[in-house]
Amino acid sequence: MLEINAVSRSFGDFVALNNVSLHIQAGEFFTLLGPSGCGKTTLLRLIAGFDQADSGQILLDGKPLCALPPEKRPVHTVFQSYALFPHMTVAENIAFPLRMAKMSKAEIAHRVTEVLNDVRLPDKAKHYPDALSGGQKQRIAIARALVNRPRLLLLDEPLSALDAKLREQMQIELINLQKEVGITFVYVTHDQGEALALSHRIAVMNKGEISQIDEPSVLYSYPDNRFVADFIGxxxxxxxxxxxxxxxxxxxxxxxxxxxxxxxxxxxxxxxxxxxxxxxxxxxxxxxxxxxxxxxxxxxxxxxxxxxxxxxxxxxxxxxxxxxxxxxxxxxxxxxxxxxxxxxxxxxxxxxxxxxxxxx
Amino acid sequence: MANKRPSKALLSAGILVYLFLYIPLAVVVIFSFNDSKLNAEWVGFTWKWYEKLIHNDSILRAAGNSLIIAIISAAMATVLGTLAGLAIHRGRQKWLPALVLGPIAMPDILIGVSLLLMFILLNVSLGMVSIILAHVSFCIGFVALAVQSRLAGMDQSLIEAARDLGASPWQSFRLISLPLLMPGIIAGAMMAFTLSIDDFVITFFTAGVGSSTLPLEIYSMVKIAVTPEVNAVSTLLMLVTLTLITALSKISPTVLRQ
Missing domain, CATH: 2.40.50.140 (Nucleic acid-binding proteins)
Incomplete structure (x- = not known):
């Protein structure tokens, strides 16, 4: 469904991505895992359209993405900082992508209520993001990114700002949510435990290259190289x-x-x-x-x-x-x-x- | 820390400094209500200097000029300064910050003289237009500074999030950046207005016949004597400035908030 073919990206002398190729299946919970500076966030930004690859191709459902600006891609991102608009209420935040898609007012209101129920925060519609806890902001950010059904949801270390207990609870919620909506998730994290717990498949990245792509249990039991063995567990x-x-x-x-x-x-x-x-x-x-x-x-x-x-x-x-x-x-x-x-x-x-x- | 009281020495030093700053201003205000032609002793309360002001055509004209100049130059400086702030934030040109913010550090007298020379060279007649151009040129930097500091404190992923969720570059500017920058833009506009209405040096060099502003008019009155009328008009000018500064400080907490 998402094909990344021989993508490279450098910033000056620093090679962020070196000839990276991978295929992600529809409906998959796919994780890019690696230490900071391994290129996982760069790859995510290329898929979202915030950055352009130096060479290589990114195809979504067989169609090249590279020429499209971020707003034209059926891909939404959940940011590490949540990036909720501080001057808009929760409901206005969630309505934003629907407004951009020129949906009718009635339809927007209906969908916002529906998605707020899905994330179990129906009474927060009129609140501003400032008044929400970390976990609530997280859920609203996910709700906003999912409300108009993207083909692909990108998640950039979305749980890193939460404390350990809440993180575990959110992990379970994420797994269930992904199962429910059936949208393909591409998840970026440096936390190997989180990657093992959440993913169908994991691509372990190191220094701009992919070290190994496998299911969590295969990755853990049969690492291909020292880096993967050392990084996971x-x-x-x-x-x-x-x-x-x-x-x-x-x-x-x-x-x-x-x-x-x-x-x-x-x-x-x-x-x-x-x-x-x-x-x-x-x-x-x-x-x-x-x-x-x-x-x-x-x-x-x-x-x-x-x-x-x-x-x-x-x-x-x-x-x-x-x-x-x-x-x-x-x-x-x-x-x-x-x-x-x-x-x-x-x-x-x-x-x-x-x-x-x-x-x- | 929060409960710690300042030492007595520090407190009294602080009080002295503020007395030094504000007593002269208080004297001007008090004597503007003094029923005497001399600024020497308190005789009695009166509004008559203010009444005289209302009938003083040259002061009224100067006040009108000042207001027009301040409004127009603040508006122009706000638009240009906001754009400059955005450009500085993008950081494509290394020399841009120095270029835009330079006039803030430049001595007024230098700006005044050089603008005068330029207007003469370009054959621009001195008057309202030349004053407005001059005021815009030194106000841009302040607006740019206010906008740029607001931008620097803004989470960049907000703009990316807007684009990601389907907004065009223009929509993300109008719906996200602009509302979030507004406190900075308003602060910059007020600063520009205050600077314009109070400016003497640069205006002195760029004004022509019939385009005298309030500060210039006060100066020409003072050349003869500090009359109670000068006190009255100064008090009014002070009132306008103080109102704006107070409003500004009400806005700046929100500028600093995010």
């Missing part, structure tokens, strides 16, 4: 060298840990001698005072170097032989006060060889 990334391997199993050498087995990455073939990295999620590591290795498990001894008590879980940084640090995580799911280990305690860790994922 917590991850142990261990530099390694490929010793030998076949289609199922690869033997790798990790400095300080010696030779261990790992599952081959079906996407990439590693040759003996290649540099690679083993990516290992903390929650996939078993941790106990002493462990018995299961078949197909790698087992190491070490001691607790540091720990972070987070309430539901505790993150332990385990120091293995030769100073290798591995992050493991234990759920504090036993009843009562849980305090399993202390700094300096001797522990053992183990992981199944298919729990790790090899990346170049």
């Amino acid at each position: 917590q991850c142990n990334i261990l530099d390694a060298k490929v010793l030998s391997g076949n289609e199922q199993k690869v033997n790798i050498a990790i400095a300080g840990l010696g030779e261990i087995a790992a599952t081959a990455n079906p996407e990439i073939t590693f040759k003996s001698g290649d540099n690679c990295a083993l990516t290992l999620r903390p929650e996939k590591i078993r941790l106990a005072a002493s462990l018995e290795a299961e078949p197909d498990e790698a087992l190491f001894s070490g001691k607790v170097h540091d720990m972070l008590y987070l309430g539901d879980v505790t993150v332990y940084i385990i120091e293995l032989a030769n100073g290798v640090l591995i992050e493991a995580m234990l759920a504090n799911d036993a009843p009562g006060r849980t305090r399993l280990f202390d700094t300096g305690d001797a522990v053992q860790i183990a992981w199944r060889i298919d729990a790790g994922h090899l990346v170049p």
Whole structure:
């Protein structure tokens, strides 16, 4: 539905987007995720029409968008600052796109009431944006952007100004809203947790390029490269060298840990001698005072170097032989006060060889 | 912090400064109601200097001139200054701010002399038109400054949001930018009006026969003596200026708000 073909954009010497291509399906909740400066907002501004690409093409339903000014594109944006017009009431704000579309007064009034009910703020019609809370402004901004049914809704970090509790509630509302209206959402965020929670698919961006596009669970479990592994969630990334391997199993050498087995990455073939990295999620590591290795498990001894008590879980940084640090995580799911280990305690860790994922 | 009272020394210094500033003005006001030809001692209350003013043709003409000049030059400076403020904000030309705001910093006498030279060179006869042109030229900067500071405080995504939601560039200017800039534009217009009606130096150089303004007329009266009539007309001028300044300060909180 939205096709971005080989789009590049530079600002002076800074390359904001380098030959970016991606396809977004109709009805999809698609997220552009990456650290600040990765180009995600630039791409959003190109789609909205606030900026022009240096090269490449953007097609919506097969028709090129680039020649159209923002007001002629069936694309609306929810801004990070909400951008509600301060001199207009909530109802006037929502009516704005309908007025621009030359809709009749009666029709406008009808639609405004309807959409205010949808966002559950029917009594705020006559209020000015100043009098609204952050969450209410957010809902009005979304209502205003959706009221005349755009083909595409762009959302630029819309939840970043809200506190954590409200953010979670708004995330659920956004998911439900997108399901209800069926409009394609393109969502920009630097918050990987938010991206995982909301999206059908995520494009992880880094330095103006796309690192990987996949569904959240694929992205999390099978990152294509170190950047994605590191950016999404917590991850142990261990530099390694490929010793030998076949289609199922690869033997790798990790400095300080010696030779261990790992599952081959079906996407990439590693040759003996290649540099690679083993990516290992903390929650996939078993941790106990002493462990018995299961078949197909790698087992190491070490001691607790540091720990972070987070309430539901505790993150332990385990120091293995030769100073290798591995992050493991234990759920504090036993009843009562849980305090399993202390700094300096001797522990053992183990992981199944298919729990790790090899990346170049 | 908010509850902290200023020290006594600071308070009395402040009071002294304001006494120094306002006592002379108060004296002018008081003696404009004094029933004596001399500004020496209080004799009794009277309106007669104001009554004399109403029958003084040259003062009335000068006041009329001042008003016409102030209204026209404030209106012109407001339109041009607003456009200049918008252009400065767009920031396409680096030299534009210095060019527009320069006259604010320039000494009045310099502007006056140079404008006089230009009018003579271009064969513009000195009169209302030359005064208006002169006033517009030094007022533009103040309006531009007021508009531009308002623009700088405005969320730029508001304009993008308007375009995004279907407004043409002109619609987004008329429906979003203009209403939001209005406090700045009004503040600029009032500033221009006050500056124009009070101006002496530049007007002195650019006025011609029959186009005397109130400040010029007062000056020519004072050359002979500071009469109670001068006090009365000065009081009226002060009243107009104070009214505008008060209105301006009522508007400026809203200028600063967003």
